[in-house]
Structures are given as structure tokens and as C-alpha cells.
Amino acid sequence: MADVARAAGVSAQTVSRTLRDSPNVNAETRRRVLDAVDQLGYRYNSAPKVLSSGRSFTLGLVLLQAGGYFSRSAVTDGVEAAARAAGYSVSITTIAELDPALMEKALFKLSDQGVDGIVIAVPLISVTQRMEDITREIPTVTVDGSRTTGAKVLGIDQREAGRIATQHLLELGHRQVWHVAGPDEWIEARQRRQGWQEALAEAGIDAPPPLEGDWSPESGYRQGRILAMIPEVTAVFAASDEMAFGVIKALRERGRSVPGDVSIVGVDDIDLAAYCHPPLTTVRQDFYRSGAAAVAVLLGSAGAVEPAVEPPTLTVRASTAPPAR
Structure with missing residues (x-):
């Protein structure tokens, strides 16, 4: 950070404010700092922030590799957009099939990363005790049918x-x-x-x-x-x-x-x-809205009203008609 500050001709505190996207940095100074970051290949280390705040500012997302490209893509877009707006990044992990052992492994991976919350978009029917333990320890929302006693369920009917x-x-x-x-x-x-x-x-x-x-x-x-x-x-x-x-x-x-x-x-x-x-x-x-709503639930304050997911609605086009006589 000191190297970036020298290259940009600013203080280390100004570099820190710029990287935290503080509004108290003018456009020209921000440009000089970001140019110096690019030239020096600087990468922000979030470890001090995690230690001081007790949060990683990262959310986990669990997806299934197969089954419905559109729904996976839309849920991911919704989660990432809402997380980014709240100052969080998203760590995505996928499982190859509907297997409790693979789900346990995915949740342990996110737990080891110290994520602040988890969105599960995997429709597991069976839930293990280890899955229960992790979703009780880490705030969790499911949007794809999974059920654990510790997770909040936010699904379309x-x-x-x-x-x-x-x-x-x-x-x-x-x-x-x-x-x-x-x-x-x-x-x-x-x-x-x-x-x-x-x-x-x-x-x-x-x-x-x-x-x-x-x-x-x-x-x-x-x-x-x-x-x-x-x-x-x-x-x-x-x-x-x-x-x-x-x-x-x-x-x-x-x-x-x-x-x-x-x-x-x-x-x-x-x-x-x-x-x-x-x-x-x-x-x-609306899978996008489901993903965004899941993030809002995870980051909402205690007692806040959970955002509603739009109910399914029929879009009538040309593939249906009265039966032929």
C-alpha cells in the first residue's frame, strides 16, 4: 500500500479509502490511485479487515452443475448483484450430483473460507447432521427446495x-x-x-x-x-x-x-x-429476484421483514389453444 501511495503521490490512508470505495476521494485522486494499483499489480489483502471486523464480507453460494442452465445463471446473477451492492463478494462452489457427501464437502469448504452467510441453490432431499451443524453456525438461506432446521427457506411455490x-x-x-x-x-x-x-x-x-x-x-x-x-x-x-x-x-x-x-x-x-x-x-x-432476495435475508437486520419472492405467473403465448374438434 505504501508503494501505491508513493507512485500515486498520495498518503497510504488515501489509498485505503480509495480501495474501500469511500466517497471522500475525488475522481482525479481515485484515478491516480487505481492507475498505480494496475501498474504495480497490487492486490488488496482482506485479512486485517477480517480480523478487525470479525467478518469476511464474503457470501457463499452452492449450485448444482447439471440441470437448468438458465436458473443457475439467473440465481447467480441475482446473488452477485445484491452482494456487490452491499459490499460483499461471492464464493461459488458447485457439486456434480445430488449427493449429501458432496454437499457436506461444499459447505465445509465455504465454512473454511470464513464466509458470513451461505445461499444454497441445491435441491437436496436428505440432510445430514453435519449439514445441520454448519447451517446453524453460519446464516443460511435456501432458494431451491433444500431443508435444514438452521436455514431459512425462501422458495417459489x-x-x-x-x-x-x-x-x-x-x-x-x-x-x-x-x-x-x-x-x-x-x-x-x-x-x-x-x-x-x-x-x-x-x-x-x-x-x-x-x-x-x-x-x-x-x-x-x-x-x-x-x-x-x-x-x-x-x-x-x-x-x-x-x-x-x-x-x-x-x-x-x-x-x-x-x-x-x-x-x-x-x-x-x-x-x-x-x-x-x-x-x-x-x-x-423470477430466479434473479430469488437470488437477490436470499442475500437481503442473509444481510437483513434482526426482526426485519423478509423480502417476498414473486409468485409464479402464467405467460400465455402461441403454444396453447382450445382442443381441435
């Missing part, structure tokens, strides 16, 4: 997402709605399937067997080939937009038009949903 999608198809006049579900080990997939079943039951309709995918377009395509061979299929609820894309491709290859022969609803409202052919009717979820 996935049952409602399934109900909204199914009710839309029933209200159009379809007498049955088939379902391409997500992987059974995902809590979201289970909840969306439950919402689908409840909406059918309320209408006095027995639910057909769900067809399970893995969130990918390929799995939707495989299940879509099966659906295309069932003449009475006129409506499909796919548990993700990407699987819906695969279903549409399979139906078309078998001569079934969308929505002329079969109506399709997805979930997520990813950017591509509005640009596929036909544009996809889908249940929108």
Missing part, C-alpha cells in the same frame, strides 16, 4: 406452478393433461407434479402416469416421441421449458402440430421461450 399450468389447459377445454416431469429426486419436480395432480383431481380427472425427464431438451424429446404415439393426447404440461422444446420437436416429427393437435405449457419462462416456434406458453419464475 412450485405446487402453484404446476396448478397454474394445468388449470390453463383445462380452462381451454382439454379433458386430460399429460405431464413430462422433472427428476424425482428434485423437490421442485415433486411439487410441480403434485400441483398437476391436484388440479386434475379438482376437475374430477384421474391423472395419467407421468413421464419423467431430466430437465434437458433431449429427455423431453424422448418422452415426446411416446406422447406422439398416443392419439388422445391433446395437452401436455412439461416441468421445464427446455423439456417442452424437446416435446415440441418430437411431436412435429410425428406429424402432430402445436397447438393445432397438442397444446404445451412449460415452466421457467427462459429467454428462448418467447422465440421458439411456436412461442411457448409457460409459468414464469
Whole structure:
């Protein structure tokens, strides 16, 4: 820091204020300091700040490598934007599969880094005692269905997402709605399937067997080939937009038009949903806002009102229509 101060012609205290983004540094001085930082390759050491404040000003984020690129990207963007606005950095760790041992390892890694809080965006169903211990010790918020006794849960109502999608198809006049579900080990997939079943039951309709995918377009395509061979299929609820894309491709290859022969609803409202052919009717979820809200909960003062997550809403486009006569 002293070297930077000499190169910039300022005091070490001014360098410190500049690196802490203090408003009490004028633009010209800030430019000279930052130029000196770049020229000398200076890297700010946060260890003294951690020792003096008892905080690392870093938040941890746990993600799953597979399953839903859009949702992972949007949650990450929301967490990082909210953390940056509050003066925090984000340490991201991913796990390759839904395995409690891998989750334990990820949480221990973040704990060793001394993070001030953790956002879990991994839908683990089983929780170990070690996971419980860490989430009680470090403030934790889950946004993807995971449950521990120490963590706060901030999630979108996935049952409602399934109900909204199914009710839309029933209200159009379809007498049955088939379902391409997500992987059974995902809590979201289970909840969306439950919402689908409840909406059918309320209408006095027995639910057909769900067809399970893995969130990918390929799995939707495989299940879509099966659906295309069932003449009475006129409506499909796919548990993700990407699987819906695969279903549409399979139906078309078998001569079934969308929505002329079969109506399709997805979930997520990813950017591509509005640009596929036909544009996809889908249940929108604001993953970015969920990530930002999780940070607000972690950093909020005791007793503060937790920010609400937007409920799922239906975006109607051209992939749904009343059944053909």
C-alpha cells in the first residue's frame, strides 16, 4: 500500500479509502490511485479487515452443475448483484450430483473460507447432521427446495406452478393433461407434479402416469416421441421449458402440430421461450429476484421483514389453444 501511495503521490490512508470505495476521494485522486494499483499489480489483502471486523464480507453460494442452465445463471446473477451492492463478494462452489457427501464437502469448504452467510441453490432431499451443524453456525438461506432446521427457506411455490399450468389447459377445454416431469429426486419436480395432480383431481380427472425427464431438451424429446404415439393426447404440461422444446420437436416429427393437435405449457419462462416456434406458453419464475432476495435475508437486520419472492405467473403465448374438434 505504501508503494501505491508513493507512485500515486498520495498518503497510504488515501489509498485505503480509495480501495474501500469511500466517497471522500475525488475522481482525479481515485484515478491516480487505481492507475498505480494496475501498474504495480497490487492486490488488496482482506485479512486485517477480517480480523478487525470479525467478518469476511464474503457470501457463499452452492449450485448444482447439471440441470437448468438458465436458473443457475439467473440465481447467480441475482446473488452477485445484491452482494456487490452491499459490499460483499461471492464464493461459488458447485457439486456434480445430488449427493449429501458432496454437499457436506461444499459447505465445509465455504465454512473454511470464513464466509458470513451461505445461499444454497441445491435441491437436496436428505440432510445430514453435519449439514445441520454448519447451517446453524453460519446464516443460511435456501432458494431451491433444500431443508435444514438452521436455514431459512425462501422458495417459489412450485405446487402453484404446476396448478397454474394445468388449470390453463383445462380452462381451454382439454379433458386430460399429460405431464413430462422433472427428476424425482428434485423437490421442485415433486411439487410441480403434485400441483398437476391436484388440479386434475379438482376437475374430477384421474391423472395419467407421468413421464419423467431430466430437465434437458433431449429427455423431453424422448418422452415426446411416446406422447406422439398416443392419439388422445391433446395437452401436455412439461416441468421445464427446455423439456417442452424437446416435446415440441418430437411431436412435429410425428406429424402432430402445436397447438393445432397438442397444446404445451412449460415452466421457467427462459429467454428462448418467447422465440421458439411456436412461442411457448409457460409459468414464469423470477430466479434473479430469488437470488437477490436470499442475500437481503442473509444481510437483513434482526426482526426485519423478509423480502417476498414473486409468485409464479402464467405467460400465455402461441403454444396453447382450445382442443381441435
